[in-house]
Amino acid sequence: MLATNRTLRLAIYALLAAILYLPGLGRPALWEPDEGRYAEIAREMVISGDYVTPRDDFELYFEKPPLVYWAEAAAIQIFGVNEFAVRLPAALFSIGQVVVTAALAEAMLGASAGLFAALALALSPLFFGFARFATLDPALAFFLTAALAAFYAAARDESFSRPSARGWMLTSAAMLALGTLAKGPIALLLGGAIALAWMASEGRLRQVAQMPLVWCFIIYAAIVVPWFVLAEARNPGFMHFFIVHEHLERYVASSEHGWGPWFFIPIVIGGTWPWIFFVPLGWSAMRADEGLPESAKDPSGRRAAARFLVIWFIVILVFFSIPRSKLGSYILPALAPLAIVAGYGLARMPALGAVSRRRLLAVVAIANLAIAAVIFVFSELVLAPINPGLGVDGLLIGGAMAAGAIAMYWLGRAATRVAYAIGAIALAMLATMPLAARVREDASSISTYRNLARIVEPYLAGDCTLASYRHYVQSLPFYTRRRETRVEYWGELSEFSPPSQGKSPFVIGSDARLRQVWSSGACMILIVNDRDRKALADSLSPAPAVIGCEGKKLALYNGALAPPPGAADCLKAGAKN
Template sequence: MRTSSGSATALPRALEPALWLLFALVWFGSLGYRGLIHADEGRYATISLFMLHSGDWITPRLNGLLYFEKPILQYWMGAASFAAFGVNDFAARFWPGLTGFLTVALTAFTARRLWGVETGRYAALAAGSCAWIVANSHFLSLDMGVSFFLAAALCGFLLAQRDGASPRDARNWMWLTWAAMAGATLSKGLIGLLIPGATLVLYSLLNWQWAFWKRMHWLSGLALFFALTAPWFVLVSERNPTFAHFFFIREHFERFLTTEHKRTGAPWYFVPYLLIGLLPWTTLLPRIVKEGWADRAAGLRVGRLLLIWSVFIFAFFSKSSSKLPSYILPLFPALALLLAHSFTRMAPAALKKHLLLPALLWLALLAAWPFVGRFASVDSPLEVLQPFAHFIAAGAAVFLLGAAYAWFALSRGKMLAAVAALSFASLAAVTLAACGHDSYGRLKGSKEIVAQIQPYLTPDSAVFSVRYYDQTFPYYVGRPVTLVDFVDEFEFGEGQEPQRWLPRLAQFPARWLAAPRAVAMLTDDTYQLLKRQGLPMKVIYQDTRRMVVAKP
């Protein structure tokens, strides 16, 4: 095996496993450092925790109310993680962390099988350092899980249809593809079928290749897909007759076609997330697009397929009327494969110029460190921003050291060493910055709040959330809270079970007075309104955004 510059790249036997071990320690070691934050992390942790508590593994509930916006797989995995590791922040984030790690490993394995050992190493380094893969693997949402299954579907298809695959290998890899699409469907719905299917249709139309459609193992594949997905959809529909309309019509077609969910954005909404998310390899994007489209292999044109996959995901979610930054995450493993293939054909000197942009960005963050006070405000005080800035500065320093070594290695023609240095530096820098967010994230979570008010949370305490709701509050309290005059995403659940909440603020004083003990989270405006009405309340916690009161 040889590098693009012609020098041998044999590694000491123990080095590659040691690097994987180091990668795993950094990757998983930081999962539990930060407290959970509003909204996604608290939402999905709460659903999983109360699923474990209730023993109902079919009907998902958010804060005790029916919640049918997403399928079940993420909640199962979260509940299983709590059962295995206990109720803690590491367990809450374990599933996205695990699926992110598996995405990196799967990308490396696929590149190795398609193009050789060297390319597999580059694929691991490219995927494991991509800022958007690293960040989303350490944040509790649905997107890393669905991205992993979509990556598995893509990689399974590439391995099944590659030149030289035996009939048995082709069948097994296609079965993996069908199973992965089932996993994606159970993670986030119909995009588990739409994205792979639309990509293949577009690929066939643009390249006029249709032969692989006959090698899809349709009968056994569809049987496997429905055997994995149908049981839960049938059971949840039997127990909840309103599920099918809400999930398939409202959460798929209306979400895509209307602005009901208030997550609109310009057509270029995802451009900055693509450019930032691909760091430290952003400036290589034009090169990999050009090289990928130039793929004119006689069989499956892997480069073109990876590009079509990426462009379709980007265009599809750009067209959607509901946008969130992490929606384009499934395109990054495909770009990592293109990057890996490009590294093997690139002269070390050619990579040098691509170190400049990420180095300058991290240098700018380091230079801004002494001036963090200028960004302080009432909602984001200096005592919150300063620790965050320290972590970012430390991450910037680590990255710049890695970039300096990469430059030195490239000067000596050591391509693999340079890519490895830059990759681990990027992983460390993004991880440190994410850890630093904890100081700011405390304003968007309830971990410290619940720790301070714990003496007031007896088993018979009534817990309310009045005209305000922090998704992490019921998770850290360990029980559902009664919502008062708050709707938002609970509209469906509150409509189905009106006895579980108080729709009007006027109903709250009577419930408060009737409870033997009670605590409530609310804003200062609501507190002042209730105080003028003479409701007895004792302030037991307050920050710039919310407060907690107890019944005296």
């Protein structure tokens, strides 16, 4: 039974989301490259005291604005240099988005819709995954959701000139400003486009003149402009690089993470599973009064809310589908409207006719059983040979989904037990969440290097150089507290200010120079991919000793200390790879 007090309900949703996202947050190692990069930028802000200029491996890094780095740095100050601290902001932003989504769903469609919208969002696989991942997108998703919720609250007034509407508009402007500091002007672009498109669909564009746009601009500028001005003053050329290179050129020309326009379709379906199946029901229920006379239409404005949500989703989907450069996390700001529509569909389940309800539940159950079967086969044939633990994880996830599907269909046959049916599938998804977290831990050897850092750390005494060959391991400086010298690698760390050849002591520009440094007698640990080890072993003198490995990377050493026990096993593992 729902709590009668709205504030209490939202506080309960926040508490439940915190219980879901916070336990074990710091247990997995930082995933390469994103988590390692953002963690190290925040760490370097703390140790340097410079919160204006982001640096990665102490090189200028202006690809993203600083708000999430600031949040991670604050967490590091409180909790220390560890994985929990750098992931905490993403978890808190995600908790906040669950609460805001529930509040917006309540305002649009009632308390039950708010409950189920919170449930659908919090237990969506994609949302859960990034709530426990140190990246910028949860912050953008939260601030954009909050900005659009505030705008919708303002628009529900008959006039934008009313004090309550003006207050909500100013709140929306502040949220867009914080979203801009989280990931750039994309927050303003998307938020403005969604709001204007919806106003046009409602025939209310004339009301734009009633909005307190001057005050909105003042608030937005007061939050955003100071950092941009300071960053440009300390780093001339920053604004051109940030606006032109990082946003305009990357949007129209970048092929990094290149995918076709279809990319987000499976991401959305899989990322919101199984709640995506209830979206059509929620949509049809919100549009139920289409075509009725004005006097008979639903006074709560369901159709206007439906248009707002569909425009919200489509604008974000289309915007991020156009460029070739895409990541699954980009779609996070579009999950809230889907969760609200799915939540309304879940709330309407008891009102469905028996035949329609059983048909819908049968579709969901069959789809879950089919996915469970695929997971079983994939776990046995693909995951288990890589890592037996991964195979077991996959089998447990598939089993939970199958059990939930069967229980949901059996319980949902009777209208009086629909709530139990929804609870069954929710519990099944809840059971998969810790299993999914364990999958990440069991798959750590694929793209994490915490163990490698721990192995090499005792060998980094004094002035020993930590270097990487033709790549940059983002998390090693975070774990070892040492700057990483890059050999024949420039990459994104040099996009703003490329190093002059031979002048940076932390860039070795050629194999010949590497051989000179290696043979000079100065201590060096060189992180290499296994495929490069043989060629380097033949060319470097003294012959490198392998002191550790993780995944496909090995640590080569030119010093006098003996390799740790088990280091020889790295060569055997490399031979198998």
